[in-house]
Amino acid sequence: MLQAKHITFSYNKTTVLEDISFVVEKGEHLSIIGESGSGKSTLLKVIYGEYDLDNGQIFWKDQEVLGPKYNLVIGYDFMKYVAQEFDLMPFISVEENVGKFLSNFFPEEKKQRTAELLEVVELTSFAKTKVKILSGGQKQRVALARALAKQPEIILLDEPFSHIDNFKKQSLRRSIFKYLKDKNIACIVATHDKDDVLGFADKMIVLNDKKIHANNTPQYLYSNPEKPLIASFFGEFNIINNTIIYANQLQVVETSTLKATITQSYFKGNYYLVEGNLNGNKVFFEHHVDIDKGKTVFLKRID
Numbered sequence: 001m002l003q004a005k006h007i008t009f010s011y012n013k014t015t016v017l018e019d020i021s022f023v024v025e026k027g028e029h030l031s032i033i034g035e036s037g038s039g040k041s042t043l044l045k046v047i048y049g050e051y052d053l054d055n056g057q058i059f060w061k062d063q064e065v066l067g068p069k070y071n072l073v074i075g076y077d078f079m080k081y082v083a084q085e086f087d088l089m090p091f092i093s094v095e096e097n098v099g100k101f102l103s104n105f106f107p108e109e110k111k112q113r114t115a116e117l118l119e120v121v122e123l124t125s126f127a128k129t130k131v132k133i134l135s136g137g138q139k140q141r142v143a144l145a146r147a148l149a150k151q152p153e154i155i156l157l158d159e160p161f162s163h164i165d166n167f168k169k170q171s172l173r174r175s176i177f178k179y180l181k182d183k184n185i186a187c188i189v190a191t192h193d194k195d196d197v198l199g200f201a202d203k204m205i206v207l208n209d210k211k212i213h214a215n216n217t218p219q220y221l222y223s224n225p226e227k228p229l230i231a232s233f234f235g236e237f238n239i240i241n242n243t244i245i246y247a248n249q250l251q252v253v254e255t256s257t258l259k260a261t262i263t264q265s266y267f268k269g270n271y272y273l274v275e276g277n278l279n280g281n282k283v284f285f286e287h288h289v290d291i292d293k294g295k296t297v298f299l300k301r302i303d
């Protein structure tokens, strides 16, 4: 189990994280969300032991994770970290990068393990390719495979699929997160993407203004967003009578007290996101067809 206990961290005199506490159980998947600059990457780096804390402690099981003041070499064998900037060796091949830290004493094992990981990140056909000529997304996949090579107990992933195109992203995400669950590897994933969270994360932490705003399951936070910041992560929403209502919770009905004049319809594939004016405020709702500008509709909340 990873335990973060009352962590406070500052860059020079600027505090970025204040009194952060949470736990991650063995094999658990925790997502960290928050606006850009809220400190997600910093939190991962601090957990990795890249910086010394101002206050607080971090433990993996009984071992305290310490920063550079106490450790000559940053990092621990049980924990791997894949940063937003992945630092690969450009002049050797994909498989050599992945196998770099695996022992040469067991060549057959090394070969098998490398092949298994290349399959997880869907790069088998690039095994012999030099990393230098790979695209950004392919390099990100090599970095993921390399971090998994020595089978850590916990892995820290910073926007792990940010460079990967939509064609590959869905299947790669399933493949990586399934692999981590199957091997009982805990993960902490900093992300902006709700698709990295929904269906995969056991818990999610919302960082805001240096602190943890919420720490709960994605199901709970989706249903009880409490703050606009949380609702906005999941999708388009409205605040009507001081209540957060997602666009997909509003339905057009014959008559109601919510009368809106349509201003715009956006094609979204299997539905339209329709924008309207409700008592001088914007309102968004989902509808199966587009609605002409200027038309009046009545809306009702459905749950």
Ligand SMILES: Nc1ncnc2c1ncn2[C@@H]1O[C@H](COP(=O)(O)OP(=O)(O)OP(=O)(O)O)[C@@H](O)[C@H]1O
Pocket (backbone or CB within 6 Å): 011, 016, 034, 035, 036, 037, 038, 039, 040, 041, 042, 043
């Ligand atoms: N090395 C550094 N020195 C000083 N300040 C830094 C450093 N790295 C980050 N910061 C500042 O710390 C704050 C948090 O940055 P961080 O990168 O952790 O946020 P983030 O939530 O990961 O952002 P993003 O989603 O854009 O990646 C920001 O205000 C940033 O400017």
